Amino acid sequence: MTEPRLWAVVGATGTGKSALSLDLAEALGQRGVGAEVVNADAMQLYRGMDIGTAKLPIAERRGIPHHLFSEYEPAEEATVARYQPVARETIAAIHARGNDAILVGGSGLYVSSVIYDFAFPPRDEALRAELEADLERDGTESLLARLRGLDPGVAEAVDARNPRRVVRALEVALLGGDAQVILPAEPQLWRSGTRIVHLVCERAELVDRLDARVEQMWRDGLLDEVRALIPRGIERGKTASRAIGYAQALGQLAGTLAEAEAIAETQALTRRYARRQVSWFKRYAGSSLVTAPGRDTAATLVNNAEGQAGE
Secondary structure: OOOOOEEEEEEOOOOOHHHHHHHHHHHHHHOOOOEEEEEOOHHHHEOOOOOOOOOOOHHHOOOOOEEOOOOEOOOOOOOHHHHHHHHHHHHHHHHHOOOEEEEEOOOHHHHHHHHEOOOOOOOOHHHHHHHHHHHHHHOHHHHHHHHHHHOHHHHHHOOOOOHHHHHHHHHHHHOOOOOOOOOOOOOOEOOOOOEEEEEOOOHHHHHHHHHHHHHHHHHOOHHHHHHHHHHHOHHHOOOHHHOOOHHHHHHHHHOOOOHHHHHHHHHHHHHHHHHHHHHHHOOOOOOEEEOOOOHHHHHHHHHHHHHHHOO
């Protein structure tokens, strides 16, 4: 009998990962192999953040078990260091039941932390709190100046518009670690035989799809969703408050953005995020590239995997 496998369904936002993960689970089921889905999208970890993250409703999951969706309240901080051990424990439990695990999501660092041997930079909560106080008092530029003195390359690469990342980069630099978390040239898999399925889409088509999806989010009630999350702490959540779409909806509710501005800004940030995802997942060696996801594609992936296992 084939050992339970780990599948990773990855790609930019809007490429159809959720649908393919369901098709893949059903294709495995037709071969007598159970399958369960594990989330690797940082924002889908949050309860109540459904419309803006395109979270698959329970009723549309085709009876397939899903794990690590809606785990945190919006006020909680999501970090990859917190996520990795839980995700790996979940996958190990799925394998212990004799089922394949399908990791699905577009948060590149979260995916990488699970499927590859991955060492995290050092952490110091007291130092972090001190730097956050410095940020509040002196602003981002002051922290960036300190970072430039310690590691000019990291200071150049860090997203200066994201104060949280600047604080984290400076924390790591002060602790003597490497703040540039990247995949090694030849990353080693955590589970041998992991199957990586990389969904790709022609750029112009993806842009049109993403812009339309953002507009649909507003029509589907994103503003009401965010309004309901305010009493649950989304405004003070370090991660959730900065989520693309949610930050703009909060701005609209606060009156700092008109609806058209909020939508346009969300579209621009989503396109930029998709470009970063494309660059990230290009580095995954040995991926099966998929341009037209569907049931036939899922069946082919399973057939290929079983054929290679039998060689």
